[in-house]
Amino acid sequence: MLRLEDVHAYYGESHVLQGVSLEVREGEVVCLLGRNGAGKTTTLRAIMGLTPPARGRVVFRDRIISGLPPNRVNALGIGFVPEDRRVFRGLSVAENLQVAEARGRRQRRWPLERIYDLFPMLAERRDQPGDRLSGGQQQMLTIARALVGEPDLLLLDEPNEGLAPVVVQQIGRLVDELAATTTILLTEQNIRFALRHAKRGYVIQKGRIVHDAPTDEFRTRPERLERLLSV
């Protein structure tokens, strides 16, 4: 479904992605593991067109999408949930969702009623401004905002960062639930969360993929994973 082929990307002068290649197949939940600064966020931004690759290409459903602006990538069916729960702080919950609603294409799998069923606490707070929500609520809103764009592939950037354990559990259940209908690529530093919810994993180090395996293999040989993720 999604393929990155030797993707290089820069932030100013710094060469953040140095040839990332990975693949996500339809229906999979894949996690991208790596330490801070390894290039996880940049990989997702490169897919989304927010940090366009300088070299290499991104292929989504047999179509080269590297070079397209983010709104076109979104329109092709890729939803992005950035780290730090980036909601529109001055817009209400309902307005946050309205901005992102799919623009007239594809059948609607995520009409607002279904979103509010899945996230009852967003329904209760639909007229509250985004900056009045707690961290966990903001994370739910960012996920909901990506869903109303009707994605076939969802990119989740460190969905648990800085959240309370009980919220992490909720997000885990949500990922499992979404996985039934949506392909997911998520980044994580939390090995246990990744092992529990993903079927396959990549490890990224200094902008390169250094390991690729089913998470079962990580589970049976955790010491190998620990080594890859430590200094």
Added chain:
Amino acid sequence: MTGRGAARRVTLLALLAVLAAWPWLAPYFAIFLMTEILILGLFAASFNLLFGYTGLLSFGHAAYFGTGAYVAALLLRDMAPPFLAVLAAAAVGAAVVALVIGWFSVRLTEVYFAMLTLAFGMMVYALVHQWRGLTGGSDGVAGFPLTAPLPGVAVNIADPVNYYYLTLILVAVSAYVLHRITVSPFGLILRSLRENSERASFAGVPVRRYRLAAFVVSGLFSGLAGALFAPFNRIAVPEMAHWTQSAEPVLMTILGGSQYFFGPFLGAGVFLLLRQWITSYTQEWMFFLGVILAFLVVFLPRGLLGLFDRWLGGRS
């Protein structure tokens, strides 16, 4: 919430009543002052669609104001069609100029956007200043007739009271349309762009297209304001396209409060009243106005309406 909404509606109706009765309430010279406040208030409000709602600071809005002023003056001088047709043509002309300038400008943001709009604004100024054959250069375009608003409507708009009412009606209608735009789904997208255009882009918003649309609508209403301003002054001069003219809506909007729809109108009123008041004491009104504005920007970052809002117990 509803209490505040009702209070706002009552205030607005009272304000409209005062404006409707203004020629009977106020001394003669104040009719001119209020006409000018309304016109420049519309100019500032159209600027604020871009600044307060979309998050783009234009330093070149005199280009559209000046285009409106010159199209109106030249049409009246050379063809003398009905006045409302003149205004419509001038607004459309300004929108076309905004489309061209905007097409380049919305590629950039922040200070680069501001500088580019300033540069384009100065190009328009240079054009009207140098193209003597058409615009009369620094002499401007004067001596044009003020035509009837529509064929068969024999209202003499050269009468200041009639011109005031014409202005009041057009500014009220324009303000209504602008307000509807800000609360529409389109306006919501603009506010999302102001907050964070990157977030809006990966949420599926074609950022440049929306920015350009806002730019053109803003230019259209700025052009209408300019088209009301030149006949009001009986002359179109290059200064109406100068960057100092571009600075006025910026100052008025910041003064009144860019986060409030009526902020630019209030700002225009206070700005022109202050200027009127200070010039009655000294020629150096710019200096004192500058001091007052600097004070307000430092201590009232949300403008005068932000201050009232706080007094009335609104959100911090």
